[in-house]
Amino acid sequence: xxxxxxxxxxVLMLAIQKAFLSGIKKPFTEVIKANIGDxxxxxxxxxxxxxxxxxxxxYPNLLDSPSFPEDAKKRARRILQGCGGNSLGAYSASQxxxxxxxDVASYIERRDGGVPADPDNIYLTTGASDxxxxxxxxxxxxxxxxxxxxxxxxxxxPLYSAAISELGAIQVNYYLDEENCWSLDVNELRRSxxxxxxxxxxxxxxxxxxxxxxxxxxxxxxxxxxxHFAWEEKLFLLADEVYQDNVYSEGCQFHSFKKILYExxxxxxxxxxxxxxxxxxxxxxxxxxxxxxxxxxxxxxxxMKGQLVKLLSVRICSPVSGQAAMDIVVNPPIPGEESYxxxxxxxxxxxxxxxxxxxxxxxxxxxxxxxxCNPLQGxxxxxxxxxxxxxxIEEAKxxxxxxxxLYCMKLLEETGICVVPGSGFGQREGSYHFRMTIxxxxxxxxxxxxxxxxxxxxFLEKYA
Amino acid sequence: xxxxxxxxxxVLMLAIQKAFLSGIKKPFTEVIKANIGDxxxxxxxxxxxxxxxxxxxxYPNLLDSPSFPEDAKKRARRILQGCGGNSLGAYSASQxxxxxxxDVASYIERRDGGVPADPDNIYLTTGASDxxxxxxxxxxxxxxxxxxxxxxxxxxxPLYSAAISELGAIQVNYYLDEENCWSLDVNELRRSxxxxxxxxxxxxxxxxxxxxxxxxxxxxxxxxxxxHFAWEEKLFLLADEVYQDNVYSEGCQFHSFKKILYExxxxxxxxxxxxxxxxxxxxxxxxxxxxxxxxxxxxxxxxMKGQLVKLLSVRICSPVSGQAAMDIVVNPPIPGEESYxxxxxxxxxxxxxxxxxxxxxxxxxxxxxxxxCNPLQGxxxxxxxxxxxxxxIEEAKxxxxxxxxLYCMKLLEETGICVVPGSGFGQREGSYHFRMTIxxxxxxxxxxxxxxxxxxxxFLEKYA
Numbered sequence: 001x002x003x004x005x006x007x008x009x010x011v012l013m014l015a016i017q018k019a020f021l022s023g024i025k026k027p028f029t030e031v032i033k034a035n036i037g038d039x040x041x042x043x044x045x046x047x048x049x050x051x052x053x054x055x056x057x058x059y060p061n062l063l064d065s066p067s068f069p070e071d072a073k074k075r076a077r078r079i080l081q082g083c084g085g086n087s088l089g090a091y092s093a094s095q096x097x098x099x100x101x102x103d104v105a106s107y108i109e110r111r112d113g114g115v116p117a118d119p120d121n122i123y124l125t126t127g128a129s130d131x132x133x134x135x136x137x138x139x140x141x142x143x144x145x146x147x148x149x150x151x152x153x154x155x156x157x158p159l160y161s162a163a164i165s166e167l168g169a170i171q172v173n174y175y176l177d178e179e180n181c182w183s184l185d186v187n188e189l190r191r192s193x194x195x196x197x198x199x200x201x202x203x204x205x206x207x208x209x210x211x212x213x214x215x216x217x218x219x220x221x222x223x224x225x226x227x228h229f230a231w232e233e234k235l236f237l238l239a240d241e242v243y244q245d246n247v248y249s250e251g252c253q254f255h256s257f258k259k260i261l262y263e264x265x266x267x268x269x270x271x272x273x274x275x276x277x278x279x280x281x282x283x284x285x286x287x288x289x290x291x292x293x294x295x296x297x298x299x300x301x302x303x304m305k306g307q308l309v310k311l312l313s314v315r316i317c318s319p320v321s322g323q324a325a326m327d328i329v330v331n332p333p334i335p336g337e338e339s340y341x342x343x344x345x346x347x348x349x350x351x352x353x354x355x356x357x358x359x360x361x362x363x364x365x366x367x368x369x370x371x372x373c374n375p376l377q378g379x380x381x382x383x384x385x386x387x388x389x390x391x392x393i394e395e396a397k398x399x400x401x402x403x404x405x406l407y408c409m410k411l412l413e414e415t416g417i418c419v420v421p422g423s424g425f426g427q428r429e430g431s432y433h434f435r436m437t438i439x440x441x442x443x444x445x446x447x448x449x450x451x452x453x454x455x456x457x458x459f460l461e462k463y464a
Numbered sequence: 465x466x467x468x469x470x471x472x473x474x475v476l477m478l479a480i481q482k483a484f485l486s487g488i489k490k491p492f493t494e495v496i497k498a499n500i501g502d503x504x505x506x507x508x509x510x511x512x513x514x515x516x517x518x519x520x521x522x523y524p525n526l527l528d529s530p531s532f533p534e535d536a537k538k539r540a541r542r543i544l545q546g547c548g549g550n551s552l553g554a555y556s557a558s559q560x561x562x563x564x565x566x567d568v569a570s571y572i573e574r575r576d577g578g579v580p581a582d583p584d585n586i587y588l589t590t591g592a593s594d595x596x597x598x599x600x601x602x603x604x605x606x607x608x609x610x611x612x613x614x615x616x617x618x619x620x621x622p623l624y625s626a627a628i629s630e631l632g633a634i635q636v637n638y639y640l641d642e643e644n645c646w647s648l649d650v651n652e653l654r655r656s657x658x659x660x661x662x663x664x665x666x667x668x669x670x671x672x673x674x675x676x677x678x679x680x681x682x683x684x685x686x687x688x689x690x691x692h693f694a695w696e697e698k699l700f701l702l703a704d705e706v707y708q709d710n711v712y713s714e715g716c717q718f719h720s721f722k723k724i725l726y727e728x729x730x731x732x733x734x735x736x737x738x739x740x741x742x743x744x745x746x747x748x749x750x751x752x753x754x755x756x757x758x759x760x761x762x763x764x765x766x767x768m769k770g771q772l773v774k775l776l777s778v779r780i781c782s783p784v785s786g787q788a789a790m791d792i793v794v795n796p797p798i799p800g801e802e803s804y805x806x807x808x809x810x811x812x813x814x815x816x817x818x819x820x821x822x823x824x825x826x827x828x829x830x831x832x833x834x835x836x837c838n839p840l841q842g843x844x845x846x847x848x849x850x851x852x853x854x855x856x857i858e859e860a861k862x863x864x865x866x867x868x869x870l871y872c873m874k875l876l877e878e879t880g881i882c883v884v885p886g887s888g889f890g891q892r893e894g895s896y897h898f899r900m901t902i903x904x905x906x907x908x909x910x911x912x913x914x915x916x917x918x919x920x921x922x923f924l925e926k927y928a
Contacts, residue, residue, distance in 0.1 A: 036555065038548060038554050038555045039553075039554075040547075040548060040549040040551035040553040040554040041548030041549045041551075041554040041555065042549065043549055044549070046551060046553050051522055051523045052523060054522050054523070055519045055522040055523035055526065058515055058518050058519040058522055058785075059515045059516060059518070059519035062519065062526075065531070067529070083504075083753070084502060084504060084505025085504040085505045085506065085507055085508070087504035087505075087510060087753070088753045088754070089503075089504040089510050089749075089750060089751040089752060089753045089754060090502050090503075090504040090505040090752060090753050091500065091502045091505065091752045091753060092753065126590065126755075126779070126783070127779075127780070129778075129779065129780070130779070159778070162778055285553075286553060287553040288553060288554060288555045288780070289547070289551070289552045289553045289554050289555060289556065289781070289783070289784030289785070290552070290553060290783060290784070290785065291590075291781075291782070291783040291784075314593075314623070314626055315590070315591075315593065315594070316591070316593070316752070317753070317755075318755070319590070319753065319754060319755040319783035319785065319786055320753030320754070320755075321522075321753070321754065321783065321785045321786075322783055322785075
């Protein structure tokens with residue numbers, strides 16, 4: 001079935017890694033998993049305040065302990081009051097705990113300079129993926145005779161292609177412009193849409209901003225163009241904004257689709273259907289294991305909303321400890337509170353480090369012959385283009401393998417560095433890439449980048 | 465779409481409740497949610513040891529605190545060592561944390577008197593439902609020309625009908641025998657299978673033991689018959705055993721399908737494909753909010769196993785704090801450990817109370833004219849049969865409503881007690897039931913049962 005073929009891509013790299021590790025000779029001392037955005041696994045420390053609150057909720061006896069700060073206790077009490085029987089062990093409503101949805105709405109209002117947000121439009125999810133998959137299910141299930149088309153960027157995070165394929169919808173590709181820092185051009189959206197209309201009914205437009213795997217941060221003009229396009233073409237907008245806190249480049253700034261939509265006036269704000277997604281897994285907290293997330297959905301048709309609630313109720317509720325973690329992401333310590341200075345120190349330390357590593361990675365890759373790397377404006381990945389010599393392409397073909405897969409396998413075999421081939425994300429025919437996280441600690445990252453440079457030069461020589 | 469129609473049943477009751485609560489007059493002071501197996505929401509306290517371990521994992525600074533027992537710290541350290549970066553915030557492997565899967569395997573071996581269990585056959589899931597839905601997906605996706613049939617008990621927990629419908633498989637009903645304490649008769653399995661063969665390809669047999677909503681506990685002979693039947697007919701067995709700790713009646717005992725399968729000899733043990741499910745949500749711990757669970761899958765074809773791992777990897781991993789909670793369910797304090805006596809006291813207090821409430825509920829219902837209630841041998845629900853007078857059936861039909869839905873709505877309106885109509889679970893044509901949990905504290909449960917009795921008598925009078 002197509003779903004499984006598609007999912008295959010996602011896990012191929014891990015399979016390789018496992019197969020390889022079961023082998024014997026290893027010309028390196030450790031495998032570095034730069035293939036997945038898993039901050040804590042790479043040594044990033046949790047945000048103390050977040051963990052204090054979740055621990056207090058887990059074991060409320062600690063509410064009497066003098067070693068926990070008052071602001072953490074206050075938040076824990078508020079969360080527990082929202083739980084059945086004051087316990088993280090009770091099911092929550094399918095949409096999520098009420099007071100946490102209120103906190104999410106307040107966060108969005110603050111983030112968007114006062115644009116109103118309604119807790120009733122907020123749904124707490126099991127990571128962002130749960131929300132994305134569920135919304136797609138609703139939108140596709142409503143399709144008529146011709147199959148539903150879902151527009152996604154290429155390159156894209158393969159969750160999208162997998163979900164689209166599993167739902168029996170049609171994947172409609174639009175290409176990001178690598179020559180212009182992976183920017184999104186509305187003319188390319190129009191080309192893609194017009195071609196797709198011949199064979200499906202395009203209903204959804206997915207945007208990933210900041211980009212995964214491409215790391216670009218969209219400017220206000222670009223977002224306005226996209227919204228106007230979606231309005232004109234009556235497309236449902238899916239804004240994957242899980243990297244909203246991960247913006248590094250000078251002059252770049254995160255703009256939420258919701259805010260820009262509002263500022264474009266009521267004709268847009270009252271009509272364009274928009275779902276935007278956030279998560280505990282990325283940003284400065286990197287709490288992937290909690291599977292926490294939310295989505296805000298506006299202008300959804302009431303009937304669709306009913307279907308959404310029903311679908312969400314099948315999984316009863318998202319993990320309640322993940323909901324608690326999400327609450328702290330949207331309701332962190334504020335100036336004047338006891339934990340504020342430590343929180344800000346920890347948060348800024350993570351983000352400043354990521355910014356340094358983003359610059360370092362771009363600079364190092366661009367010094368390697370046959371490698372081109374766009375600025376890592378945001379998110380936590382590099383997606384450099386690599387030149388692969390004709391001889392290597394032939395060898396890959398002989399093994400029925402994508403050329404960049406061959407490249408990544410050789411890299412893993414020779415250096416222990418695990419990255420994901422660009423073919424897993426999609427790329428223009430004849431171009432080759434890989435995705436690498438910038439999460440390893442900076443000293444380790446430097447060594448890793450040096451090793452990759454040496455590998456690449458040897459690779460070019462070998463297949464010259 | 466049929467999936468949504470089916471899911472509708474599951475949430476109908478909650479919708480009613482919400483609609484009703486937004487109304488004005490309420491002849492009662494509180495709504496009692498006896499519709500869902502949510503122990504903590506009904507006031508059950510968490511098991512201290514479980515929460516201590518999860519709190520230690522959440523905030524490892526507590527490992528230095530003298531107020532946590534050593535046995536809890538030991539388990540927390542072991543779990544953290546299994547986590548990427550020693551953090552609950554890292555993704556785990558899709559199948560779950562290795563050392564927790566080992567603990568699950570040891571638990572199964574102890575439970576089953578030494579029958580071997582392989583950690584490689586254990587998958588940690590987001591509650592049991594995630595496992596059930598995923599296994600069904602794999603089994604159905606492998607279907608040939610004729611559609612896959614999935615045999616389920618009637619009455620059943622509606623997760624099954626919803627999943628089957630969503631996958632486009634065929635629901636094949638077999639009826640439990642209400643006259644014989646909801647027991648399963650293999651002749652009924654055979655009737656159901658033979659009829660189904662005319663219109664689909666039956667491949668899967670689902671068993672819920674102890675039963676939900678019916679509360680029966682299968683004896684060894686019954687399980688042997690079922691296994692023999694599955695072996696003969698080459699059916700994949702799905703054993704939903706989430707209530708394995710919830711057995712109350714004298715002379716009843718939980719037997720796992722895995723154990724009986726093993727004891728029936730290699731011809732069965734090496735051939736019958738079996739998936740069995742467990743969860744943190746039920747038993748004596750009632751940790752629904754953690755969304756923890758596991759499944760053990762044996763004799764799965766290697767190709768299917770590959771598909772299973774791929775499907776699981778789409779959701780990346782189940783919530784890691786839920787995995788930690790699952791670990792404590794399978795690896796609780798043992799005699800000689802510091803926390804043992806408190807743990808046993810708490811565990812037995814919950815289970816003894818449930819046993820008392822099971823008996824009380826059965827006895828009370830059977831004193832009401834027009835109500836018949838089988839013994840609640842296990843699980844945590846009563847599923848009494850109720851007589852509904854012809855006039856009430858007419859009124860329900862006029863409102864395009866199932867008669868037991870009318871009954872439950874009236875009950876809610878007049879008493880504030882929320883239960884689920886039998887039509888949501890399936891029942892023999894012309895018979896009517898509802899499902900009610902026995903989770904409210906015993907004093908409250910007594911009042912609740914008295915109210916239900918009064919309501920029922922008045923209902924009979926009104927529609928006489």
